[in-house]
Amino acid sequence: MDVDMDADEPRGAKRKADSLNDGDDDSAAPTRRRIRALDQDVVNKIAAGEIIVAPVNALKELMENAVDAGSTSLEILVKDGGLKLLQITDNGCGIDKEDLPILCERFTTSKLQKFEDLQSIATYGFRGEALASISHIAHLTVTTKTRESDCAWRAFYDGGKLVPAKPGQSPDPKPVAGRQGTQITVEDLFYNIPTRRRAFRSPSDEYNKIIDMVGRYAVHCANVGFSCKKHGESSTSIAIQANATAIDRIRQIYGGGVANELTEFSTSDDRWGFKAEGLATNANYSTKKTTLLLFINHRCVESSNIRKAIEQTYAAFLPKSGHPFVYLSLEIDPHRVDVNVHPTKREVNFLNEDETIQAVCEHLRTKLAAVDASRTFLTQTLLPAGGRSGPDTQLQPAAAASKTKSNATPANPRRTPARNDAKLVRTDTSLRKITSMLPPAAGGPAIPSFQPEVETIEYEQVDREVVSCRLTSIRELRAAVKNDTHHELTDILANHTFVGVLDETRRLATIQGGLNLYIVDYGRLCFEYFYQLGLTEFGNFGSIRFQPPLDLRDLLTIAAERLGLEESEAEEIIDLVSARLIERREMLLEYFSFEISPTGELLSIPLLVKGYTPPLSKLPEFLLGLGPNVNWNEEKPCFETLLTELATFYVPERLPTTREGEEDEPIDEEIGKRRSHVRWAVEHVFFPAFKARLVATRSLMDRGGVLEVANLKGLYKVFERC
Structure with a gap:
């Protein structure tokens, strides 16, 4: 029984020379492959694939051609990362109509005459391959006008040749209206190379590469203006004037x-x-x-x-x-x-x-x-500087007028407006707080009226480039917050006067807005603020570093014990969460300053705001919640749920007034220090931040985050009856 040994050879194994003529039967010999020239269309596509690797390469070639043409203004339009549409419009010298038939043929150029010219080339393009390569892998349209021409000419190309705009029409260039210069439109890039096109999974990544390349040439090309934007959007990603330094x-x-x-x-x-x-x-x-x-x-x-x-x-x-x-x-x-x-x-x-x-x-x-x-070392705060002018700076309380003696002659002879006590509002936050007027809570100590001790926090300055976030998912999340804005409540918070903290256990505080007094749940306000801060500062967080690093599994184990999980269930959850966090550590570090080593050590967590230390006692539960509470499979839900978990972690914890189950026992010293720190941060960090940048949403009103408890006009009416 004969056995075909070649069938058992591994694929790609080198064949022996004698196997080519095994036996006397000519029919048994394998067919020899002859060398022949490739089809010209295959040659052109291979060449195009080497030159135009991605949309950014096509744009680079087109920008260089535009600058070579003496342009002082380049307008770039992009759709789907350049795969669907890539258009560049310049105001250069234009292309003669007589040159349009060979414009997209290979090795047609106005910049070389002989090989020796390569030794002194001083232009960007010179080989005449850019437009030819693009025309073999995309639908190319050229509209151009020279200074001498009476009109612009539009031509369509496919495979390097002129083609008609519609079947049955002439392929010759058509006269159209247009300004001096050239507009090149590239549509459906790589439409005939599906493998290459499928390799581009993220249009946003390709657009970021285009923005990077446009930015580089915009910096270098003096006296040339650049603009680049996405198709369908009114705002530009880059807009540089020609006269900019x-x-x-x-x-x-x-x-x-x-x-x-x-x-x-x-x-x-x-x-x-x-x-x-x-x-x-x-x-x-x-x-x-x-x-x-x-x-x-x-x-x-x-x-x-x-x-x-x-x-x-x-x-x-x-x-x-x-x-x-x-x-x-x-x-x-x-x-x-x-x-x-x-x-x-x-x-x-x-x-x-x-x-x-x-x-x-x-x-x-x-x-x-x-x-x-x-060399200088500057400290940058995440909160904007003070100096906000609001209604508080424009109010004139009658108390100021009472300091003038009755027999003094006023400097201004104009009549002083009559005092209306029903319209006086609080303007000085250093005055007596409402908490000093309230009795102590049942079973608890009196609320202190002295200034609490401020926790000393040391910061290390790290100068880092501010990253501009162009992720579509983050922009959509920001737009969702904007669309949910409660304008009236936003105005109240922007112009409020802080009155005092009522209850750390229930996280309640009072503010005055206009003539009204409100009780607010500062826990809900803090959550909304930290979530919005995460969106606005996305990719630019500071970091809280741990020295020495913390063991991730130990923290997860603590969280599992607090939740009362069974040992077998807890071990499985800990393995899954730790593996997921280590797997995504690069993304967490880049976007959230959340650093985890490959061996499972927690090196740092995000720093959202200076002057306030997040409750580290909640750190184990926060880390454990990043497993089941975060959607790791899709970009937008991932960022949304992760920022939600981060905001929840940063919200000040509920602080007890006495030991649990022991009403007469005072609280521990550590809890007392923490309460003083939170109380100070609420007044001097959080509410000033709410005033400066919090966008109040409808959910704050729907969930009882803000409640009006008094109206100054109404109170005066009550007192008048008495």
């Missing part, structure tokens, strides 16, 4: 924290044939990741060697794990540069690379050392 451009794109700490540098060396200039942050600024905007001969590129050299230069000036922001523009003699080493022109090679990098870093080190003496 480089520092102003960085300020608008990367934030004032970066722009305020920039140092300008410039150096050159004729020996190595380069000139370098740019902007770099000084020793006052550091972030967790290096931001390097590198341009070589005005082309945005990447270089791991330059990045490493700059990071090593800053290592002597920044704290551990600190990284800089650097914008570096290198102009190198074109004869020393090979720009044709990468299909997407992402990398370039140039002579004397090591010497050039060393010279630039030495100059940068000198600049940093010169400004290092001015």
Whole structure:
């Protein structure tokens, strides 16, 4: 019995030479594959796939072409991360109608005549592959007008050739109305390469890459305006005026924290044939990741060697794990540069690379050392500064007028308005509190009238770049809060005067709004405030670090014991929750400053507000609740439920007035200190924060979070009857 040994060979195994002619029967020999040329359509798609890897690559090529055309304004429109629509409109010189038929053919360019021209190329594009590649993997429309042309011309392309707009029409360019310049519209990118298209799972990620690339060129291209927005939205993600300076451009794109700490540098060396200039942050600024905007001969590129050299230069000036922001523009003699080493022109090679990098870093080190003496350490608070002007600053209590002697001549001869006691409101929070007028609670001590001790909290300053959150899920959650706004209650809280804390056990306080007195559940207000704070400061939280780190499983075990779970059930839940938190530790650290080590050590938790320490006694239950109470499978529900759990954890706990079951026994010293801290934070941290930035929602009214208990006009009517 003959056995086919080839059938048992592993797939991809090299075949032996004698197996090609095994036996005398020619029919048994395998068919030899002949070498033949690929179909031109396959060749074009392969080339397009090498040049246009993602929508951001297509946009980069189009932006470079627009700048080459002398444009001073670029308008970019994006839909579904550029996969559905990518449109760029410029005001450059335009394209002649006679050049439109070959515009999208491969290797058609106005920037090269012979191979030697590559040695002195000074433009962004030069190979004539960008539009050709795009036309083979997308539907391409070009509308252009030159200064000499009486009208604009619109042409449609597919596979590098002109095609009709509709079946049966002529493929020739059509005259249309339009302004000088060129508008290129790319639709359905990768429509004929489904595998590549399916690889892009998140349009928001692709849009963020586009925003990053537009921002880089907006910083570098002086006297060129940039705007970029999503299709269907009125607001722009980037809007840079043509006359903006480089520092102003960085300020608008990367934030004032970066722009305020920039140092300008410039150096050159004729020996190595380069000139370098740019902007770099000084020793006052550091972030967790290096931001390097590198341009070589005005082309945005990447270089791991330059990045490493700059990071090593800053290592002597920044704290551990600190990284800089650097914008570096290198102009190198074109004869020393090979720009044709990468299909997407992402990398370039140039002579004397090591010497050039060393010279630039030495100059940068000198600049940093010169400004290092001015290093400052600023503390940034999450709450806005005071100085809010409201109705309280405009009231004129009659008590102020009573200080004037009766026989004194007023400086202002105008008649003083008559006093109306029924419309006087409280304006000085230092006056006697309502709590001093109330009797002690049954079985409990009198509410102290003295100023409670303030807990001393030390903060370590960490300068970190403010991250602009562009996640659609967070924007939708913010919009949901805005749509649920109770405007009347928001106005009351924005203009209220704090009266005093009534009961820490029930978390009740009193405020005066206008002529009314309200009892508020500051526990519910704190929850709403911390949830909204989590949305507004998403990705920019501070951190409360634990020294030494806490064991995650020990904390979860404590929570399980408090809940009275059986040992077998508790062990299973602890395993699931700890595994889930360790699995998602990178996301928790990036968005929430929630750091967990791979070995299960809790290193830090989010810091939401300064001046208040969250109840760490609730930490075990908070960690255990992150398992079943958080939807980890979908982005928006995940962020919503996680912020809800975080807000619940931060809400001040209910503090007893006596020991449980022992009405006559005073509370422990630790609980007394905690009560003093919470009481101080409620008056000096929370309610000022509510006044400045809390958006009151309808749920606060529906759940009894705010209750009106007195009206000044009504009280005066009662007293008049008496």
